[in-house]
Amino acid sequence: MLPFKHQKGLILLGIFLALIFLPSIIGSQHLIHIFILAGLECIVVMGFIAQYHVRLLTFCAATFWGLGAYTSGFLSTKFGINFWFCLPLSAIITSFFALLIGLLAVRAGWVTFLMISVVIAEVFVEAIGHIGLLGGWDGMGRIPRPAIGSYVFLSKASYYYLTLGLATVCVLIFMGLYKSAIGKAWTAIGQSSDLAESVGVNIFKYRMIAYVTAGFTSGLSGSLYAHYFSYIAPTSFDIVRSLYVSINAVVGGLGFVISGPIIGSIIIRAVPEWLRITDKYQPIFEGLVIILCALFFRKGVMGVLSKYIPLRR
């Protein structure tokens, strides 16, 4: 039998392979669209969980997403910059914003941090709504689709692979971080910040790393979001969207830093579609899942699954 460590790798590999063949298994274009959304969202959720891992509870996860989307949309429509430059640029600009906000907010206690994040989420929407250059409340349209040479990513399936690629990159970034000494320091802070400090962990520094990394990956995801929809509006990135991000995280399992976001996003996005729950009943489904998680599955869906599959966390 394989040691547990390799088993976990195999399971992730299996999920990855399944996701590669997914578009050929499911014919429905709409379902592929749902999976693209889930993929983009799961990147943001990973950022949210990284912040939660160092006990930074944020209500502005979607704000970083929106920052990425608006940066990318602005650069490509106003300056005609190619998507492949917009993608890293929006990640860098979003992480720069995260750095600025973080320098002010991360030092504060967690309640203050939470309140600041709420303010940021609200201010972002209001600000974008009042800036005519960014399209105001009407939103920003005509964002071009990405292209390689003469090939344009127009079909859902092609875009699905683009999303999958980006999500894989983000998974690798986070896995690298969690496996390294940085991730150990994150875990230490999450478990007991006093003790972490007393073994020499610079809490502020490591919280900032988590915060800025979340900004970076959310910016990447936001950029792809903007070019996928080719239309973005400030209200797409409001505080309710941020709440949904945290819901995905809770449903997937807050203790499962990589698999939790993936499973959580897929469940919240895709399962209602599979079950053919109409939009009218979707909030009921979501509410039910959250209540179930809060009452019975405190460690999320992954917490339940890991009981049956011998996984090493």
Add this chain to the structure above:
Amino acid sequence: MGILEIRKLSKHFGGLAAVDEVDLEINESEIRGIIGPNGAGKTTLFNVISGFLAPTKGSVIFKGKEITQLPVHARVERGIARTFQLTNLFMELTAFENVYIGYHKNYRQGLVSQFLHTRSARNEYKSCYQRTVEILQFMGLSSFQDMLAKNLPFGNQRILGVCIALATKPSLLMLDEPVAGMNPEETMMMVEVIRKIRNEGITILLVEHSMAAVMNLCERISVLDYGRKIAEGTPEEIKTDKKVIEAYLGSEEKNSYHA
């Protein structure tokens, strides 16, 4: 000159002077105890030295350098490690992982090479792994290394706390009530462990309530009462010191008054 010097250190909480102009000098590789009745300011003094509280006045000098204003992690960097009075461990992690994290400040590789798992970073992880194994062996916890910290027996949890502090390679180890709440056997185990650590050349400063352990273990003892240092000396001297006996038992007049 001692490894740690404290000059005229005061810490006020509002109008209350929890620590009042205390002078203290701790020599290299000695076991120093700080005792005193409840509320004497021992733990406050401890927190000021380790950096968890900022002093109101006075200075802390470690290895000849002033560290009064440094944050906790910078003090750890210079070689001050501490344990906590209440059992404070990474409860959801195994004993091994607990100690492994304690190694944190010894990483010399930059963040980027840690992230990219470069060869030198991997070598560092390996040496960290090795050191963790050594510490657990040295402290006699090898057989518990894969247990979650929260499932360890109480005595071993406390020893694990010391292991974590040791992993930072300190030159001064500060123990906050290391044997509090322990039964006699566990106390003996802990006393042995502390002696062993001192024999490795690490200076030990401990705050303790249990007189038996302090008298048995410490070479010199400082006594605090109402935030002031009232006596200092060998255990024998302290036992017979009039002021100390008064502080602990109350003076005769007071006793007769209560009676």
